[in-house]
Amino acid sequence: MKVNWGTGIVIAIIAFMGFILFFVIKMSSNKKYSYDLVSEKYYQKELVYQQEIDAANNAAELKEKVTIKRTIEGLQIYFPKDFSSEEIKGKVFLYRPSNKQLDFEIPISLSNTYLLVPEDRLLDGRWNIIVKWKIKDKDFLFKEELIY
Structure with missing residues (x-):
């Protein structure tokens, strides 16, 4: 043929x-x-993005910044000493881009100048940390990526 x-x-x-x-x-x-989406509620988060930008700018203008330190107990998140620990209200959100089942959120309740994220909650790998807090009706936002 x-x-x-x-x-x-x-x-x-x-x-x-x-x-x-x-x-x-x-x-x-x-x-x-x-692969999971980075955020399930992408469009709702997009609507409040300008508020996040303002909160991040507020955090950047602080004299003393939020710092994260790795210790044997876990991650210690230090807040500025300019504010008393009773004034700081908010949440710390840790998420793994590779696995959303490992994501978790901790409310900020300080007894010292730092918040401790326990070692047993953190697996080795990349973590994204978002710290949102409010002091006297002023919002602050801190984001950081770290390899644990």
């Missing part, structure tokens, strides 16, 4: 489409290639 140009082109296009479809189905059905 002799194949002319038109038939050859049609066979090549069908073979190429089958090849592409095979990889699309393989990638979408395999759990190995499953």
Whole structure:
């Protein structure tokens, strides 16, 4: 049987489409290639983004910045000494970009000048830390990425 140009082109296009479809189905059905979104409520967070920018600017204007120190007990998050520990209200959110089941949130309740995140809650790897706190109706925001 002799194949002319038109038939050859049609066979090549069908073979190429089958090849592409095979990889699309393989990638979408395999759990190995499953990645979580960074945020489930992306659009709601986008609406309050200007407030986050203002809070981050407020934190950047402080004389003493929030610092994070790794110790044997875990992560110690130090807040500015300009404020009393009773004034600081907020939350610390730690999330793993690779696994959302490891994400957790801790309310800020200070007895000293620092907040301790226990060692047993933190696995080795990359963590993103978001510290949101409020003092006298003024919001502050601190973000940092760290490899633990």
